[in-house]
Amino acid sequence: MRCTTFGRRTGLRVSEYALGTGNFGTGWSAGTEREEAKAIFDRFGEAGGNCIDTADTYQAGQSEQYDRFDEVSRIELGIPHQANAKALNRLRGGLTESFDAPVVPVA
Template sequence: MRYRLFGKHTGLRVSELVLGTGSFGTGWGHGAEPEEARRIFDAYADAGGNFIDTANGYQFGQSEEILGDLLAGRRDDFVLATKFTMRTDPAAGILVTGNSRKAMVSSVEASLRRLKTDRIDLYWAHMSDGVTPVEEVVRGFDDLVQAGKILYAGLSDF
């Protein structure tokens, strides 16, 4: 496996291949059961991969839950990236959807619980919600960095 620096302004070393985990879980009616997810994850790790991508909304949160179990005992061997913007529960209220600071804080706390970790290495806003000013998003990210909940932040599909 080859590695690169993440972005132009970090010293974070990530594998060139990222393991996307949108199919970990069956919350959407299809995807990998935990045993199959473990086989995929282990093959990726055995190949030297260290960069894991997920999102709070993938499989209605199941992807993060499965990853939390898979990372047990080896969390520091991986760069863990997750995204927010979409809600995990279709019945959840409007205040936990989008990129507002309120939604961001609620989402990061829930992701930390599901991932069974004390920090997220890279936290992305998944997409623009069309209403939240980017200044609010960036300030929220900075607050989460200062609180030690995330190490890096970014914008995904903007």
């Protein structure tokens, strides 16, 4: 998989394709269990992918609870919605956990 530089001054190399995780979890619909998600993450990484699309609203926040194996970066973007307080609390918790995690991202 080809990579490109993210932005003009970051020096960060990201894959040209991103892995969407909207169905990773079973929070609000039939989705992907942890073992299957890990296999998908592994296959994506083996193909050279390192850009993963996740959001606190995917599967009621479960997609962000999965280990982020070796992805390079995680960028949070969003638009306001009715469940803002709940979403922000999940986001805050996920960010806190990711900073506390002993895993070092691979550049």
